[in-house]
Amino acid sequence: MSKRFGRLVLLAAAAWGGAMSAANAGDITFWTWRQEDRAAYTTLFAEFTKANPDIHVKFEAFAAENYNTIVSTALAGGKGADVLHTRAYGGLEQFAKAGYLLPLDTTNVPELANLSPDALKSETLRADGKVYSLSSASQTLGLLINKDIFAKAGVTPPKTWDELLAACKTLKAAGVTPIANGSATGWTDEIFAGIFTNPMLGRGFVDDVVAGRTNFADPPYVNALTHLLALRDYMPDGYTGIDYATSQQLFLSGRAAIFAGGSFEIANFRKQNPKLNMDFIAPPAPKAGEPQPVTVYFDGGYAVNAKSPDQADAIKLVRWMGTKQYGDKFEALLGNISPIKGVTSDDPLIAKVSELNSVAMPYIMLAYFRFDTPTGSELLQGGMQKMMAGTVTPQQVGTDLTDGIAHYYKPFQKK
Amino acid sequence: MRRAGHWRLGAWIGVLLTPAFVVMLGFVAWPMVAAFGYAFRSFDSLSVSHFVGLRNFADVLFHTPYAAWTWRAFEHNVIVFVALMGLQNGLAYLLAFALLKALPGHRVHQVIVFLPVVLSAIIVGFLWKLFLHPLFGLVNALTGLLGFAPHPWLGDDHTALGSIIFANGWHWVGFPALIFLAGMQRISRETMEAARLDGATDRVLLTRIIWPLVAPSATIVFTLTFIGSFNWFELPYVMAGLDGSPAGATDVLGLYFYRTAFGSVSSGLQDFGHGSALAVLMFAFIAVISAISLRILRRREIEI
Numbered sequence: 001m002s003k004r005f006g007r008l009v010l011l012a013a014a015a016w017g018g019a020m021s022a023a024n025a026g027d028i029t030f031w032t033w034r035q036e037d038r039a040a041y042t043t044l045f046a047e048f049t050k051a052n053p054d055i056h057v058k059f060e061a062f063a064a065e066n067y068n069t070i071v072s073t074a075l076a077g078g079k080g081a082d083v084l085h086t087r088a089y090g091g092l093e094q095f096a097k098a099g100y101l102l103p104l105d106t107t108n109v110p111e112l113a114n115l116s117p118d119a120l121k122s123e124t125l126r127a128d129g130k131v132y133s134l135s136s137a138s139q140t141l142g143l144l145i146n147k148d149i150f151a152k153a154g155v156t157p158p159k160t161w162d163e164l165l166a167a168c169k170t171l172k173a174a175g176v177t178p179i180a181n182g183s184a185t186g187w188t189d190e191i192f193a194g195i196f197t198n199p200m201l202g203r204g205f206v207d208d209v210v211a212g213r214t215n216f217a218d219p220p221y222v223n224a225l226t227h228l229l230a231l232r233d234y235m236p237d238g239y240t241g242i243d244y245a246t247s248q249q250l251f252l253s254g255r256a257a258i259f260a261g262g263s264f265e266i267a268n269f270r271k272q273n274p275k276l277n278m279d280f281i282a283p284p285a286p287k288a289g290e291p292q293p294v295t296v297y298f299d300g301g302y303a304v305n306a307k308s309p310d311q312a313d314a315i316k317l318v319r320w321m322g323t324k325q326y327g328d329k330f331e332a333l334l335g336n337i338s339p340i341k342g343v344t345s346d347d348p349l350i351a352k353v354s355e356l357n358s359v360a361m362p363y364i365m366l367a368y369f370r371f372d373t374p375t376g377s378e379l380l381q382g383g384m385q386k387m388m389a390g391t392v393t394p395q396q397v398g399t400d401l402t403d404g405i406a407h408y409y410k411p412f413q414k415k
Numbered sequence: 416m417r418r419a420g421h422w423r424l425g426a427w428i429g430v431l432l433t434p435a436f437v438v439m440l441g442f443v444a445w446p447m448v449a450a451f452g453y454a455f456r457s458f459d460s461l462s463v464s465h466f467v468g469l470r471n472f473a474d475v476l477f478h479t480p481y482a483a484w485t486w487r488a489f490e491h492n493v494i495v496f497v498a499l500m501g502l503q504n505g506l507a508y509l510l511a512f513a514l515l516k517a518l519p520g521h522r523v524h525q526v527i528v529f530l531p532v533v534l535s536a537i538i539v540g541f542l543w544k545l546f547l548h549p550l551f552g553l554v555n556a557l558t559g560l561l562g563f564a565p566h567p568w569l570g571d572d573h574t575a576l577g578s579i580i581f582a583n584g585w586h587w588v589g590f591p592a593l594i595f596l597a598g599m600q601r602i603s604r605e606t607m608e609a610a611r612l613d614g615a616t617d618r619v620l621l622t623r624i625i626w627p628l629v630a631p632s633a634t635i636v637f638t639l640t641f642i643g644s645f646n647w648f649e650l651p652y653v654m655a656g657l658d659g660s661p662a663g664a665t666d667v668l669g670l671y672f673y674r675t676a677f678g679s680v681s682s683g684l685q686d687f688g689h690g691s692a693l694a695v696l697m698f699a700f701i702a703v704i705s706a707i708s709l710r711i712l713r714r715r716e717i718e719i
Contacts, residue, residue: 065657068685069677094678094685184570186658187682238549240661241567246550370684374480377682378658385662389572404480 028313029058032085033067036268040333047329048320055313057083068094075100078307082314086133086303088122090370095303096125096132102304103130108315111322118362119339122298126371133301134322137336140263140280140353141195141295141363147277149176149257157281159292161200161227164284168234171257178234180256182242183388186381188261190365193384194295195260196231197224198361200286203293206361210368212411216401225387225394232388240389252276263353264299267335280353294356297363298339372408379404447698453691471692481675481689487663488671495580495667496644503584504591504636511595512621525596529589536586540653543582544569569654572664579654579665586650587643591636598632599625634712638705645701648673658682668697 030041038059045057060081062070068091074080075095086092086101095101106112112120115135123133145157150167153174158164168178183189201224208214214221236242236250251259252273259265260283269276282292302321304314320326327340337353345351362368369376383397392400406412457467475481510528514521531539546553549567559565568578602625610624626633648669651659657679659666674683676690 072685090684182570184567184660185656186660190682236550238555238565238567238570241547241549241570246548250550370682373684373686373689375683378679381658381682382662385660386572389570389661391572391662407480 026054026310026313027056027058028083028308028310028317029060029081030083030085030317031071031081032059032061033064034085035061035063037061037334040330043333044326044329048317051320052313052316055316057317071095075305075307080305080307082305082308082310083317084303084305085136086123086301088133088135088298088300089366090375092123092133092301092303093125093371096130097127100306101132102306102308102311102315103128103132104134104304104318105131109134109319109322111319114322114324114327114340114342116339116341118296119298122367123301123303133303134318135298135339136300136302136321137264137298137330137334138339138357139297139299140337140357140360141191141261141297142263142353142356143195143281143283144251144259144261144265144269145279145281146251146254146257147279149254153257155257157279158284160288160290161284161286165230165234168231168258172234176254177236177250177256178258179231180236180247180251180259181261182236182239182244182247183385184241184246185244186385187377188244188247189384189388190377190381191262192260193225193228193380194363194365195283196228197221198295198364199283199290199292200224200227201361202291203361206364206368209364210411215398215412216405217395217398217403222394222398225397228384228388229394240385263337263350266349266353270335278349280349280356282356282359291359293359293361294353295363296357296360297366369405369409374404374407376401376405450691450694453687454695456688458686458688467688471688472696475689475692475696484663484666484671485668485693488659488666488668491576491659491665491667492645492647494576495583495647496641498577498580499583499587499640499644500637502580503588504640506584507588507591507636508595508621510588510592511599512617512625514592514596515599528592531586532589534586536649537653539582539586540650543578543585544654547578547582570661572661575655575661575664579651582654583647583650591640594632594636595629598629602628630712630716634709634716637712638709641705641708642701645697668693672697 030045032041034041038061041059045059049056068087071080071084072095075098080100084095084101086095102108104112112131112134119135119138120131123135124131149171150157153171153176155167155170158167171178181188181192183192201220205214205220209216209221216222232239236247236256242250247256247259248265248269250256252269254276263280266278266280269278282294285292302318304311304318308314322340324340324342327338327343330336331338331343331345331350332347335347335350337350337357345354365376365380379401380397383392383400386392387394387397402412454471455466455468457464457470475485514525514528534542545551547555547568549555549565549570552568554568555565566574568574606624606628607620610620615624646669647667651665651667651670652673655665655670657670657674659670672690672693675686675693678685
C-alpha cells in the first residue's frame, strides 16, 4: 500500500519537475493524455508560434490512465501546465469545482462564440454555470463497417434492426464474424449499449429520464436492452473474453465486418491498416422510415490553469484553438471532428460523420449520470457484462441502474 | 581519544543514513500519515473540504453502494489468499522436496522453477492474458486438442478469478519453493537418514518430519502470501483492468481502492476521502493480522 502512495508522490514530483522545466519566459506548456497525437500537436503549435513568434508551446503527454492523478496532484500543489487538456462533463467538474481552472467567457475568449450550445454545456460546471474549457473534439458513436466484406457477401448496409440481423446472418454464413465487439472491456460495453439503444429510445426518452418522468427500469429502456441479446449470436466466439484491443484487431484484419465504436477510431484504424475500405454508418432504426440517430458527445477541451504564471500567453493559445483556422488543421491532422462552427473536411469519411451528426442523440450516461458515485456508467458497464454473459436479465440491469442512480438523483427517488 | 573516535563514527553513520531516512520519511511515512488524515475528510471533488469523522469508514463498510463493493472485493482477496496458500505454496512445498531429493537434472529444474519469479508481474500478466485468449490463446489450443470447447477464461465470471490466481501461482511458485528448499537443506542429514531407516515413506517424511522442521520457512511464506494476497494489484490490473472485469468478478481491494481514490478512466470519479478510508482499513487489517499471525507462528516454531 505504501508503495502505491510512494508512486503517487513520485508522480507528483514528476509533474512538479515538468512544471519547473517550463518556467522560461515565453515558454508555455500543454499537457494531454493523447500521447498518440504528439506529431499533430507539434505541427499545430509550430503554426501558433509562427503567428506569435515570442510564444513557444511545449507538448507533454502522460499515460491516459494516470493523467487525472498527475494533473490533480500538480494542480493541488499550485503547479501544472499553463494549458491543460481536460475531459468533459463529470471529468471536467472535479477540476473546475476545485478552482484550478480559469473561467472562460466571451470577454476573455471571444472564440467561445464559435462553439455550439451542446459543446459549451459539456465544459460547463453545473454549480456556477460557467465554462471552464474550450471543447477540443466531438466524437460520434456509430458503426464502422468493412465495405469489401459487405460487398463480397452481397450485403447492403442495414437501415433497420431487422435488416441488421439479416445482414449478420448472411455474413456469418459467409464465414466472417459479423460484429467485432466483445464484452470484456467495460467502457466499450457502455458505448455498444448506447449506439444500439439510442435509436430505439429516441430523443424524447432523454428529456423524460432527465425530468424523472421515466427511469431505466421502465419498459422503453428494458425493451431496448433486450434487443441487444440477439446480437450475441453474431459476436466473436468467446465474446465475454474478447477485449477492446482484440475487437479492433478482428475488424482491422478483415475477420469481422462491423465494429460498433466511435469516430475516434478512424484515424487509428487507417494508420494500422491503410488498405481497409471502411465506412461509417448510423445505427439501425427500430422500424423502416424512423430516424437513425448517432450518439454525439464532446470528449475534451482546452483549459487555462488558474495559477499559470503566463496566463496571458495561455489565453492567447486557447483563443487560437477556438478559431476555424485551428479547427480545419486539427481535423485534417487528427481525423477528429472539430466542434468549431464552419469547419469542413476534405476527407470523405470525416465529412460523412459530420453529416450524420445532424441527426444525433447525447451519450446519456456521460452527459447526465457521470457526476456522482455510483456513476451510471459504472453501473451500466457491469450490468452489460453480466447481461451479455447471460447471468442477469435486462430488467435486472435496468432496475440496478435506476436504484444505483437513485442514491443521488432525486427524480428517481420518487418512483 | 576514544570518545572523539566514537563521536566521529556516529556522525559518519548519521550522514550515511540521512538520505535513506529522508527518502523513507518523505515517500513512505508522510504519505501514510497524509492518507490517514484524508480518510477523515470529505472531498469536494479534488479539494479537501471539512472533517467528517468516521463517515468515510462507515460508508465503505456499511452503506450502499460502497459496502457491497468492499465486501465483494474482500471476499475475493480471501479466496486469493486461500487458493495461493493451498495451491501455490502446497505445490511449492512438494517441488522443494523433489528438488531436495536431488533427482537427475535437479539443477536445471531448480532454475526452471525459479525462472518466472524474475519476470515482472506486468510481463506475466500480459503473457497469460494472451495464453488465455479465447480466439488465439495457447490454453484453448491445448484444451482443444483434448476435445474441449474453447472457453473465454478471463471473460467468464466463474473462471476469471481462478485464471488470474493460476497465473499468479505460475509466476511465484518458485519463490516459496526456494524458501522451503533452503529450510529443508538445513535439516541435518542424520535426522532424515534415521527416519528413512525407520521405514518412513516420502509421505511420512513430508508430513511428520520435514513439515515441523521447516516451520521458520512456513512462517515467512505464510506472512508474505498473506500480505501479497491482500495487496494484490498488478496482476488483476493487467489481466482484468481497473473494473475487475467481467462485472467485478475479479475485483479485489487493491483495484477497488485505486478506482475509488483515483477514478477509473472512463466510468468513475476521483474520491480521495473514501479511497483513503479504504487504504487505512486495508493497512490496519494487514498490519494487525500479520502481527497476530507472526506471534502465533513464531511460538509454533519454538514449540517444535
